[in-house]
Amino acid sequence: MIAKGPTIRRPKVVASSERLGLDGRGVRRMQALAQKYDRGPLMLRTPGRPMAMILHPDDVHEVLEGSPEPFATAETLKVHALKHFQPKGALISHGAERSPRRRLNEQALELGAPVHHLGARFTQVVEEETEALLAEVRGRGGVLAYEAFLDAWFRVVRRVVLGDSARDDTALTELTQKLRGDGNWAFLKPVDKGGRAELLDQMQAALDRAEPGSLAAVMSQLAPAPDSEPAQQIPQWLFAFDPAGMAAFRGLALLTTHPEHLDTTELRTPDDQQDPAPTRPRLRAAVLESLRLWPTTPMILRETTTDVAFDRGVMPAGTSVLIFAPFFHRDDRHLDFAHRFAPELWDRPRTRADWPLVPFSAGPGLCPGRDLVLMLTSSFLAAILRRATLSLDSHRLDPASLPSLLNHFGLRFRLG
Numbered sequence: 001m002i003a004k005g006p007t008i009r010r011p012k013v014v015a016s017s018e019r020l021g022l023d024g025r026g027v028r029r030m031q032a033l034a035q036k037y038d039r040g041p042l043m044l045r046t047p048g049r050p051m052a053m054i055l056h057p058d059d060v061h062e063v064l065e066g067s068p069e070p071f072a073t074a075e076t077l078k079v080h081a082l083k084h085f086q087p088k089g090a091l092i093s094h095g096a097e098r099s100p101r102r103r104l105n106e107q108a109l110e111l112g113a114p115v116h117h118l119g120a121r122f123t124q125v126v127e128e129e130t131e132a133l134l135a136e137v138r139g140r141g142g143v144l145a146y147e148a149f150l151d152a153w154f155r156v157v158r159r160v161v162l163g164d165s166a167r168d169d170t171a172l173t174e175l176t177q178k179l180r181g182d183g184n185w186a187f188l189k190p191v192d193k194g195g196r197a198e199l200l201d202q203m204q205a206a207l208d209r210a211e212p213g214s215l216a217a218v219m220s221q222l223a224p225a226p227d228s229e230p231a232q233q234i235p236q237w238l239f240a241f242d243p244a245g246m247a248a249f250r251g252l253a254l255l256t257t258h259p260e261h262l263d264t265t266e267l268r269t270p271d272d273q274q275d276p277a278p279t280r281p282r283l284r285a286a287v288l289e290s291l292r293l294w295p296t297t298p299m300i301l302r303e304t305t306t307d308v309a310f311d312r313g314v315m316p317a318g319t320s321v322l323i324f325a326p327f328f329h330r331d332d333r334h335l336d337f338a339h340r341f342a343p344e345l346w347d348r349p350r351t352r353a354d355w356p357l358v359p360f361s362a363g364p365g366l367c368p369g370r371d372l373v374l375m376l377t378s379s380f381l382a383a384i385l386r387r388a389t390l391s392l393d394s395h396r397l398d399p400a401s402l403p404s405l406l407n408h409f410g411l412r413f414r415l416g
Contacts (some may be wrong), residue, residue: 001026001298001299004017005181005184006081006183006184006186006299007081007082007084007180007181007183007184007239008177008180008181008183008184008242009246009409010184011409014405014407014408014409015407015409015410017405017407018403018405018406018407018410021403021404021405022404022405023294023298023326023404023405024330024403024404024405025404026324026326026327027326027327027330027331027404030053030055030324030327030331031327031331031333033053033055034055034056034327037055038055039055039056039059039311039312040052040053040054040055040056040059040312041053041054041055041056041059041310041315041321042055043315043319049076049318049319049320050316050318050319050320051319051320051321051322052315052319052320052321052322053322053324054321054322054323054324057328057355057356059310060323060328060356060358061352061356061362061363063302063321063323064300064302064323064356064358064361064362064363064365065352065362065363065364066363067302067363067364067365068094068098068305068364068365069305069306070304070305070306070308071302071303071304071305071308071321072094072302072303072304072305073091073092073094073098073301073302073365074091074092074093074094074098074303075301075302075303075320075321076303076320077186077301077320078091078092078301079092080186080187081183081184081186082183082236083183083191084179084180084182084183084189084191084192084196085176085179085180085182085183085196085199085235085239086232086233086235086236086239087196087232088101088229088232089101089229089232089233089235089236090102090104090105090233090236090368091236094305096227097227100224100225100226100227100228101227101228101229101232101233102368103225103228104219104222104224104225104228104230104233105233105236105368105369106368107222108215108218108219108222108233109215109237109368109369109371109372110371110372111366111368111369111370111371112371113371114279114371114374114375115277115278115279115371115375116277116371116372116375118213118215118218119277119375120270120277121213122160122277122375122376122379123270123277123379124270125156125159125160126156126376126379126380126383127269127270127383129152129153129155129156129159130152130380130383130384130387131383131387132152132155133148133149133151133152133384134384134387134388134415136148137415138415142414142415143393143412143413143414143415144390144412144413144414144415145411145412145413146249146408146409146410146411149245149249150242150245150249151170153241153244153245153248153380154170154173154241154245155167155168156376156380157238157241158172158173159214160214160215160376161206161214161215161216161234161237161238161241162206162211162214162215162216162234163206163209163211163212163213163214163216163217164211164213164214165209165211166206172199172202173238175195175198175199176199176235176238176239177242178192178195179192179195179196179199179235180239180242199235200231200232200235203216203231203232203234203235204231206234207219207220207230207231207234208220215234215237216234219233219234237369240367240369240373241373241376243296243297244296244373244376244377245377246296246408247287247290247291247294247296247377248287248290248377248380248381249408249411250290250293250294250406250408250411251283251286251287251289251290251377251381252381252384252385252390252411252413253392253395253397253406253411253413254286254289254290254293254341254397255283255286255381255385256390256391256392256413257392257397257399258341258399261282261286261341261343262282262385263282263283266278266280266281266282266283266378266382267382267385267386268386269386277375277379279375279378280378280379280382281346281347282343283377283378283381283382284346284374284375284377284378285343285344285345285346285347286343286378286381287373287374287377287378287381288343288345288346288359288374289341289342289343289345289346291359291360292329292345292357292359293329293330293339293341293402293406294405294406295325295326295329295359297325297359297361298324298325298326299322299323299324299325300322300323300325300358300361301320301321301322301323302320302321302323302365303318303319303320303321304316304317304318304319304321305317323358325358325359326404328355328356328357328358329357329359330404334355335355339400339401339402340399340400340401340402341399341402345357360373388415388416389415389416390413390414390415390416391413391414391416392411392412392413393412393413393414394410394411394412394413395410395411
C-alpha cells in the first residue's frame with residue numbers, strides 16, 4: 001500500500017501490483033489473520049508507534065462511527081503526509097479546530113444533497129470537456145487512454161472548483177501533484193514550504209476572485225468561523241478528485257464489459273430531460289462498485305485519543321487503527337458478490353446493520369465530497385457513453401471473477 005503511493009499513485013508499482021496479484025494476496029493474508037485471531041482487533045508489533053488492524057465488520061462500524069472521539073481522523077502518519085499541501089485541512093484537524101473546518105467543507109460541497117445547487121452548471125462543464133476529449137481521441141486514432149482521460153477530467157475539476165479561468169492551468173495541477181508526491185514520503189521528506197505557500201496563495205486568490213459557478217465562489221459566500229481556514233480546505237478537493245477520476249475510468253471498464261447493467265435512459269442529454277442535472281443512479285452505482293472492487297483509499301486510518309476497551313482487551317491511546325478496505329469489500333468467505341460487478345448493492349442506502357462497504361469511509365468522517373463526486377463522475381460517464389461506443393482493448397475481464405486490482409494507468413478503450 002505504501003509503495004503504490006498513499007497520496008498519489010506510482011504507475012510502475014501499480015502495474016506490478018496488478019501483474020503479481022498483490023492486492024488479492026493482501027486480502028488472503030487478512031483472511032488468514034482473521035481465521036487465526038478471530039474477532040481482534042489485532043495489535044501489531046511495529047517499531048516506533050502502536051498499530052492495530054481491524055478484523056471484524058462490527059469493529060469497522062465501531063471505529064468509523066466513533067470519529068473523531070475516540071477515533072480521530074487526524075492519524076499521525078496521515079498528518080505527516082497531508083501537511084505537505086494542506087496542514088490545516090479538516091481531515092487532519094482535531095478538537096476545536098476540526099469542527100468549523102469540517103462544517104465549511106460540508107456546506108460548500110453540500111454533503112447529503114444528491115445534486116449540488118450548481119449541478120446544471122457543472123453538468124454543462126462536463127458536456128463541453130467530454131466533447132473536446134472525444135474529438136481529441138478520434139483525431140489521434142480512436143484509442144482512449146488514461147492520460148487523455150485524466151487531462152480532460154482535471155479540466156472539469158479546475159473549472160468546477162476554481163472557475164473557468166483555471167481551465168488550462170496545468171501548472172497548478174502539476175504543482176499539486178508534486179506536493180502530493182512529496183506527501184507519499186510523509187515525515188521522511190522535508191516540506192517544500194515555498195511550493196506549499198504558492199499553492200495556498202493560489203487557493204486564496206481563487207476565493208478572492210470568486211468566479212460565478214465555481215465552488216470557490218460558493219465557499220467565499222459562506223460565513224466562515226474563526227480558524228476554519230477556507231483556502232486550506234480546497235487542496236483536499238483537488239487531491240480527492242484524482243482518485244475520483246481513477247474510479248470513473250475503471251467504471252467505464254465495468255460498464256463496457258457488463259453492458260446489461262447500463263440504463264440507456266441515463267445517457268440522455270440534459271436538454272432532453274426535465275432535470276438539467278439528473279441523479280443517474282445506475283451510473284453512480286457503477287462508480288461505487290468501482291470503488292468497492294478497487295478502493296482508491298485502501299487503508300482507512302484513525303488514531304485513538306484515549307484508551308479504548310474492546311471485548312478482548314484495551315487498545316491504548318495513540319494507536320494507529322488500520323481498516324484495510326479491500327479485505328471487507330472482497331471477503332469471499334462471507335460475500336457471494338465479492339469478486340463480481342454487483343451494482344444492485346447500492347439500490348438503497350447502506351446502514352450500520354449491513355456488512356461494511358465503505359468506499360467513501362463512513363460515520364462522522366465520511367468524505368464530505370461524496371455526493372458531488374458521484375454527481376460529476378456519473379455525468380462524465382454519461383457524456384462519454386452517449387457519444388461513443390467503447391470496447392476495452394487492454395484487459396480481458398472475467399465477469400465472474402474480477403481481478404483484485406485493475407491498473408487504471410494501463411486501461412485502453414477503442415472508440416466505435
